Amino acid sequence: MASFNVAAFLFFLGLLFGASFAQLTEDFYDQTCPRLPNIVRREVKRAIESDIRAGAKLIRLHFHDCFVQGCDGSVLLVDAPGIESELNGLGNLGIQGLEIVAAIKAAVERECPGVVSCADILAQASKDSVDVQGGPSWRVLYGRRDSRTANKTGADELPSPFETLEPLKKKFEALGLNSTDLVALSGAHTFGRSRCRFFNGRFSNFSGSGQPDPTLDPTYRQELERACTNEDTRVNFDPTTPDTFDKNYYTNLQANRGLLTSDQSLFSEAGADTVDTVNLLASREGTFLRFFRRSMIKMGNIRPLTGNQGEIRTNCSRLNDLGAQPGHDVM
Ligand code: HEM
Ligand SMILES: *[C@@H]1O[C@H](CO)[C@@H](O)[C@H](O)[C@H]1NC(C)=O
Ligand SMILES: *[C@@H]1O[C@H](CO)[C@@H](O)[C@H](O)[C@H]1NC(C)=O
Ligand SMILES: *[C@@H]1O[C@H](CO)[C@@H](O)[C@H](O)[C@H]1NC(C)=O
Ligand SMILES: *[C@@H]1O[C@H](CO)[C@@H](O)[C@H](O)[C@H]1NC(C)=O
Numbered sequence: 001m002a003s004f005n006v007a008a009f010l011f012f013l014g015l016l017f018g019a020s021f022a023q024l025t026e027d028f029y030d031q032t033c034p035r036l037p038n039i040v041r042r043e044v045k046r047a048i049e050s051d052i053r054a055g056a057k058l059i060r061l062h063f064h065d066c067f068v069q070g071c072d073g074s075v076l077l078v079d080a081p082g083i084e085s086e087l088n089g090l091g092n093l094g095i096q097g098l099e100i101v102a103a104i105k106a107a108v109e110r111e112c113p114g115v116v117s118c119a120d121i122l123a124q125a126s127k128d129s130v131d132v133q134g135g136p137s138w139r140v141l142y143g144r145r146d147s148r149t150a151n152k153t154g155a156d157e158l159p160s161p162f163e164t165l166e167p168l169k170k171k172f173e174a175l176g177l178n179s180t181d182l183v184a185l186s187g188a189h190t191f192g193r194s195r196c197r198f199f200n201g202r203f204s205n206f207s208g209s210g211q212p213d214p215t216l217d218p219t220y221r222q223e224l225e226r227a228c229t230n231e232d233t234r235v236n237f238d239p240t241t242p243d244t245f246d247k248n249y250y251t252n253l254q255a256n257r258g259l260l261t262s263d264q265s266l267f268s269e270a271g272a273d274t275v276d277t278v279n280l281l282a283s284r285e286g287t288f289l290r291f292f293r294r295s296m297i298k299m300g301n302i303r304p305l306t307g308n309q310g311e312i313r314t315n316c317s318r319l320n321d322l323g324a325q326p327g328h329d330v331m
Pocket of ligand 1: 021053054055057059084093094095096159160161162168185186188191192193194195196200260262316
């Protein structure tokens, strides 16, 4: 009897957690939008040709989408009646790339109107961004639907560049991502830029110590100080190969050349279990790419809306029937 109850309980747990991603599949759009992968990839390549940071912007949007109420396109909604935009949340201030998402969405809508969610477009575009810039490719799972809500508070509480390892781990663990995932996903900081405001506190009197951050290489620090003419200057995350998706993020950490406190803490906190993972991923390109792919799929599975939940937005920035909400005229 007792063992039956344990089995039943485990089965129930399996339903609870399994149900949250069991419905995403590789072939979801095979009948309804068979050319989706080609369209998105073409648009991502086009965007990168005119903006080398386009890929970095897109994958960051997917990360911020998945971390607030799951991968449901919520990050893309702008302020509207009933919607307090996540874009105004602390973690999203100054985030870029919405116009790139709009261009991809428009291309998809031209061929398959009303079929493909914005959340799935972010997942697909992230994979394309990584592989166009030299990283791994993987099979994207589809079937996410777009939310009819946003949660600005969630966006206020996104992982912060000033955080150290323990709080970062907690935020990832709350979403089912362990410390291996934290290290692997942080590897996305192998491309893209950060504004100086997020790391210039490391240059002097770090945490009131009277000294610069001891885990920041002094030569690199001086380079950064020279580059940071003001708070909003954008600096490469990876000083070695700024726009290539490779394992240099980890070799940089080994050399005390992680840009953010959150980056360097993966390697520099004494006794942390993340140190071994950093060393492992620094050692071979193929290992990093395999780990990164696995963790991206895991992140992309966070609490999607499926079936009849949510909707398929036609415009990623707003709900379909905004016009029907109180306070708006219905034409
Ligand atoms: C571990 C916690 C993380 C923290 C604290 C963090 C923080 C940041 C910060 C502060 C920036 C600079 C933003 C700006 O200047 O406007 C940034 C940029 C970026 N982040 Fe993260 N991030 C984290 C994890 C991730 C993950 C998991 C991914 C993707 C898988 C990612 C991808 C990126 C990319 C590609 C950029 C560059 C964007 C651009 O060039 O516009 N980050 N991140
Ligand atoms: C919004 O996110 C916050 C922080 O994660 C959470 O505490 C809150 O319950 C969420 N609100 C809703 C309505 O889901
Ligand atoms: C994290 O989860 C993966 C499976 O997704 C597992 O292989 C890995 O060993 C876990 N890492 C830790 C530190 O538990
Ligand atoms: C360093 O920071 C501490 C605490 O914020 C402050 O009391 C001290 O005056 C600062 N020292 C310098 C040299 O700015
Ligand atoms: C999508 O919605 C946003 C926000 O309402 C609006 O600014 C934008 O013009 C719309 N895009 C299209 C193509 O209608």
